[in-house]
Amino acid sequence: xxxxxxxxxxxxxxxxxxxxxxxxxxxxxxxxxxxxxxxxxxxxxxxxxxxxxxxxxxxxxxxxxxxxxxxxxxxxxxxxxxxxxxxxxxxxxxxxxxxxxxxxxxxxxxxxxxxxxxxxxxxxxxxxxxxxxxxxxxxxxxxxxxxxxxxxxxxxxxxxxxxxxxxxxxxxxxxxxxxxxxxxxxxxxxxxxxxxxxxxxxxxxxxxxxxxxxxxxxxxxxxxxxxxxxxxxxxxxxxxxxxxxxxxxxxxxxxxxxxxxxxxxxxxxxxxxxxxxxxxxxxxxxxxxxxxxxxxxxxxxxxxxxxxxxxxxxxxxxxxxxxxxxxxxxxxxxxxxxxxxxxxxxxxxxxxxxxxxxx
Numbered sequence: 130x131x132x133x134x135x136x137x138x139x140x141x142x143x144x145x146x147x148x149x150x151x152x153x154x155x156x157x158x159x160x161x162x163x164x165x166x167x168x169x170x171x172x173x174x175x176x177x178x179x180x181x182x183x184x185x186x187x188x189x190x191x192x193x194x195x196x197x198x199x200x201x202x203x204x205x206x207x208x209x210x211x212x213x214x215x216x217x218x219x220x221x222x223x224x225x226x227x228x229x230x231x232x233x234x235x236x237x238x239x240x241x242x243x244x245x246x247x248x249x250x251x252x253x254x255x256x257x258x259x260x261x262x263x264x265x266x267x268x269x270x271x272x273x274x275x276x277x278x279x280x281x282x283x284x285x286x287x288x289x290x291x292x293x294x295x296x297x298x299x300x301x302x303x304x305x306x307x308x309x310x311x312x313x314x315x316x317x318x319x320x321x322x323x324x325x326x327x328x329x330x331x332x333x334x335x336x337x338x339x340x341x342x343x344x345x346x347x348x349x350x351x352x353x354x355x356x357x358x359x360x361x362x363x364x365x366x367x368x369x370x371x372x373x374x375x376x377x378x379x380x381x382x383x384x385x386x387x388x389x390x391x392x393x394x395x396x397x398x399x400x401x402x403x404x405x406x407x408x409x410x411x412x413x414x415x416x417x418x419x420x421x422x423x424x425x426x427x428x429x430x431x432x433x434x435x436x437x438x439x440x441x442x443x444x445x446x447x448x449x450x451x452x453x454x455x456x457x458x459x460x461x462x463x464x465x466x467x468x469x470x471x472x473x474x475x476x477x478x479x480x481x482x483x484x485x486x487x488x
Contacts, residue, residue, distance in 0.1 A: 131170040136160070136370070137240065137325055141218065142200055149215055154202035157211070159239075162182070162197045163367035169203055169211065171237055176211035176273040177204055184214055192224055192234035196379055197240045197368035198325060221270035226389035226453065238327035238368070238380045239272045243319045247330030249340065250289065250304070257442045258340055260296055260400060262329065268396025271327070274301045274319060281306040292461055296400045296439065301481050307339040322376030329382055342379055343363060343373055390449055397450060401443045407435065432479065 157171025412423025
């Protein structure tokens with residue numbers, strides 16, 4: 130039996146779950162995902178759980194499927210097994226677009242309080258990638274924290290911290306070294322009992338080593354990165370929620386080769402708040418900050434007050450999100466047209482069936 134409070138249960142969730150409890154379901158949290166299979170922890174202990182047929186049919190996009198960190202209603206069906214009948218509403222979710230051309234969302238971690246955005250201070254270091262993760266993090270509803278790992282590779286941290294703080298805009302920036310334990314205490318300020326932290330970053334940034342340090346044991350497998358570009362192999366192949374010694378909960382995820390955005394303008398504007406503030410001084414309300422006269426953003430670039438790389442990345446993300454919105458609208462229109470077509474086909478069948486015969 131799992132103490133639900135230790136995996137993040139609270140009075141708000143209890144009130145939401147009450148009608149499902151009356152129907153015979155038990156609350157549980159998804160603590161592990163691997164190749165579409167879930168393991169949940171709840172009042173009946175840990176169970177290997179599958180999605181019910183009715184729930185599967187009700188899912189209209191990938192983001193509605195149970196994800197690591199989700200709270201679900203489960204029916205035990207045998208020794209160590211259960212069926213998930215309902216997913217409770219999420220209070221936060223870090224979401225990305227699935228790889229490839231398909232316009233589908235994938236929830237990487239749900240019901241999280243804090244997102245540790247991990248980057249390595251080796252060849253992995255990339256400001257534009259950090260800005261991309263920040264956009265997704267602000268859109269998730271959780272609070273981001275930038276964690277600069279491998280501080281042991283940088284003899285002078287002052288300059289690099291100042292560089293990152295310029296794009297972080299109020300987000301905590303913490304330099305650590307998982308290899309030697311440097312400054313790990315600074316992370317514990319975000320690890321209150323019952324709080325959930327998602328650890329996200331590309332392959333090779335040292336997430337597994339960092340988690341082992343926080344756990345106080347070598348539970349996760351680690352592997353060296355390539356010296357040429359500091360890229361790592363996927364040592365983590367599944368998503369898992371683990372309990373830390375102090376009572377906080379940590380979601381470990383596989384490293385991301387790429388992060389395709391699934392967000393809206395709110396996450397983008399929050400991540401690039403400095404550009405949004407400058408834009409308020411543009412001559413035209415619909416200024417695109419590309420070639421318009423009287424553009425305060427372009428003027429700031431010319432004066433050296435705004436890094437042109439930052440503006441370029443902002444425009445790139447805005448175009449990406451605009452294209453995503455168009456694809457979503459097109460997909461919704463096609464679904465609507467198909468639904469209308471099905472209804473018309475049903476009506477025609479009914480008309481033919483009951484049409485009077487006057488012969």
